[in-house]
Amino acid sequence: MGSITRSDRLRIHADSPAQREALSETLRLYRRLVRDLMTVAFTHWPAIGPLEGNAVVSVMEGLVHPTAKRPDVRYRYFQNRYYKFPSYLRRVAIMDAVGQVRSFMTRHSDWLDGKRRHANARPPRLTASTKTFPSLYGGQCIKLNKEGTQAFIKVRYRNDWVWMGFRLSGTLRYRGRGTSQSPMLTSNGKRWGLSLPEQFTPVKPVRAPKRVLAVDVGINTAATWAVVDDQGTVHARGFLRRPDKDREHRLMQRIRKAARRQTRHGTRLPPGFCARDHLRLKHLADNAAHQISRQLVDLARAHDCQAVVAENLKGWRPKAGGKRTSMKARFHRWFHRMLVDRVQSKAREVGLRTALIHARGTSSQAFDGSGAVKRDARNHGLCTFASGKRYHADLNAAYNIAARGVVYFQGGRRESAACAPQPKSERTPRSPVTLSSLWSKATLAA
Numbered sequence: 001m002g003s004i005t006r007s008d009r010l011r012i013h014a015d016s017p018a019q020r021e022a023l024s025e026t027l028r029l030y031r032r033l034v035r036d037l038m039t040v041a042f043t044h045w046p047a048i049g050p051l052e053g054n055a056v057v058s059v060m061e062g063l064v065h066p067t068a069k070r071p072d073v074r075y076r077y078f079q080n081r082y083y084k085f086p087s088y089l090r091r092v093a094i095m096d097a098v099g100q101v102r103s104f105m106t107r108h109s110d111w112l113d114g115k116r117r118h119a120n121a122r123p124p125r126l127t128a129s130t131k132t133f134p135s136l137y138g139g140q141c142i143k144l145n146k147e148g149t150q151a152f153i154k155v156r157y158r159n160d161w162v163w164m165g166f167r168l169s170g171t172l173r174y175r176g177r178g179t180s181q182s183p184m185l186t187s188n189g190k191r192w193g194l195s196l197p198e199q200f201t202p203v204k205p206v207r208a209p210k211r212v213l214a215v216d217v218g219i220n221t222a223a224t225w226a227v228v229d230d231q232g233t234v235h236a237r238g239f240l241r242r243p244d245k246d247r248e249h250r251l252m253q254r255i256r257k258a259a260r261r262q263t264r265h266g267t268r269l270p271p272g273f274c275a276r277d278h279l280r281l282k283h284l285a286d287n288a289a290h291q292i293s294r295q296l297v298d299l300a301r302a303h304d305c306q307a308v309v310a311e312n313l314k315g316w317r318p319k320a321g322g323k324r325t326s327m328k329a330r331f332h333r334w335f336h337r338m339l340v341d342r343v344q345s346k347a348r349e350v351g352l353r354t355a356l357i358h359a360r361g362t363s364s365q366a367f368d369g370s371g372a373v374k375r376d377a378r379n380h381g382l383c384t385f386a387s388g389k390r391y392h393a394d395l396n397a398a399y400n401i402a403a404r405g406v407v408y409f410q411g412g413r414r415e416s417a418a419c420a421p422q423p424k425s426e427r428t429p430r431s432p433v434t435l436s437s438l439w440s441k442a443t444l445a446a
Helices: 017-043 054-064 077-081 087-112 245-262 275-302 326-332 336-349 393-409 435-445
Strands: 004-013 142-144 150-156 161-169 184-187 192-200 211-217 223-229 234-240 307-311 353-357 382-384 390-392
Touching: 004 336, 017 054, 017 077, 017 087, 017 150, 017 161, 017 184, 054 087, 211 275, 211 336, 211 393, 223 275, 223 393, 234 275, 234 393, 245 275, 275 307, 275 336, 307 336, 307 393, 336 353, 353 393, 382 393, 390 393, 393 435
Parallel strands: 211 307, 307 353
Antiparallel strands: 004 161, 004 192, 142 150, 150 161, 184 192, 211 223, 223 234, 382 390
């Protein structure tokens, strides 16, 4: 099993004007150097393109950085414009510039070979002014304490490079678990931060899980979970809801109201309509996916589960909800794929297996094997079994998802209605895998 890289994020508290000015000037000068180095790399690409790693740095420094043994270089501009620029930060800028030019050359080559989204696609362009951030070599550009509460960063302040101390805040989840990589200085325009990458090898997952946590991602309830073992015993269950539903509803109502006002005279919505509100909705969904996925993985570990199972709804398109209705808007903002991706990523970190099972029939079939269920007309969260029993629809689906996950990990993709194997020439009727399928297996094994 290969290693993975995860990053901790710490906030830099630039409290004084001098600290904010120093960080801004450092980032501005670094981006300007990357832009200028990209022009040099693009000009000499036939010689630089085939090189890799430190060989690229040596060739680029031979063009822009004079030394005692190499007093004459081709581009004296860099020595005059970026006087006393830290050598380690300059090498980071060189790798950054060469990487961006390499990306452009690869995309341009694909475009020439006909690999385009559509026939009239324009050729890619080399953008020199990019929003890149510098990596800080430990000991040379940054000194960080073990607790992650203070850092000394070499910054540009008053036309000189000096060490300046900053207060940090945040949680270190991965620090110390593996090999620490170079921190990266980041900014979103308002706040400054440090991204601390950590490369480590996760715990090897169990090959044949005995207990799984099943997740049913819904519209009303963000996630319904159930812990089921290979005997069909339900050990725990629960519901997780989004804490920001009110904020999401207010934003959607504001967008809907503005759209009605914009189109009341038959005009179309302009490009970028309510872009800020749509961006806020996206950020709310992203934050909720991180929080709920973390809770699900913690629940799986707390109940001694070895795997997490969910439905495979990639490419699924909902049929419910008419045009311009609230239900249609809620399906449009559904974050199923985002939540499943977060769960898979976090489960891999702690050594849990994951599986996406076939979704057809998980909600429409009763977990006790009694057949199809009937949804209530007024309350779609409830369903009625063929035996007359009323049950929670999402919990019923979670049980069936768990059963299919257990069968999947045991090596069986489908389960026959008859217990004995049938000849291949006969067409064996298939029944959907439900929680009762595990009960039948446990009875036969006993």
